Amino acid sequence: MRLYGVTGWKNSGKTTLVERLVAEIAGLGFTVSTVKHAHHSFDVDQPGKDSYRHREAGATEVxxxxxNRWALMHELRGDEEPPLEALLARLSPVDLVLVEGYKRDRHPKVEAHRVATGQPLIARDDPTIRAVASDSAPEGLAVPVLPLDDTEAIAAFILREVGLA
Incomplete structure (x- = not known):
């Protein structure tokens, strides 16, 4: 399975970029899935709904x-967070998996960067970042800099990188 990441600091535009990339790449006829890392507790279920009640009662998986769809919720119940590889193994085969976050994992990535965040570029110290998508023109980088709003160019770059171009 081909894998490519979108990373960056908080409020750098990662989620918006992933959303646009999914639409662009799927629009070209490729199948795309996503994995999003959350640094906090989150819930995809609604209090009072049957599935929520099953989970709250102690079910490990619901x-x-x-x-129209199916969803599998798995409660860790104190276990360690699974590594990215274990989560990828649960996905159905697709042409490309876009991973948002997981900045410390070793897969290739595009860094989303906005000057307004005031954060330094991760790409300066991380060899897994193959390009920077920015709203400015940072200099002195060993990787290409693409306009953050040019979804077509970023998608073309990723597709070339993973051999789908």
Whole structure:
């Protein structure tokens, strides 16, 4: 499975970029899945709903299914967070998996960068970052700098990198 990451500091535009890349790449006829890392507790279930009640009662996994979609929720219940590789193994095969976050993992990435965040570029010290998508023109980088709003160019770069161009 081909894998490419989008990383960057908080409020750098990662989620918006991933959303645009999924639409662009899927629009070219490729199948795309995403993995998003959250640094905080999150919930995809609604209090009072049956699946929430099952989980709250102690179920380790709750699979919710309809004719439109299915979702599997797995409670760690104190276990360690699974590594990216273990999560990828749960995905159905697709042409490309875009990974948002996981900045310390060793897969190739594009860094989303906005000057307004005031954060330094991760790319200066991270060899897994193959390009920077920025709203400015940072100099002195060993990787290409692409306009943050040029989804087509960023998608083309990623597709070349993973051999789908």
């Amino acid at each position: 699979l919710l299914a309809s004719r």
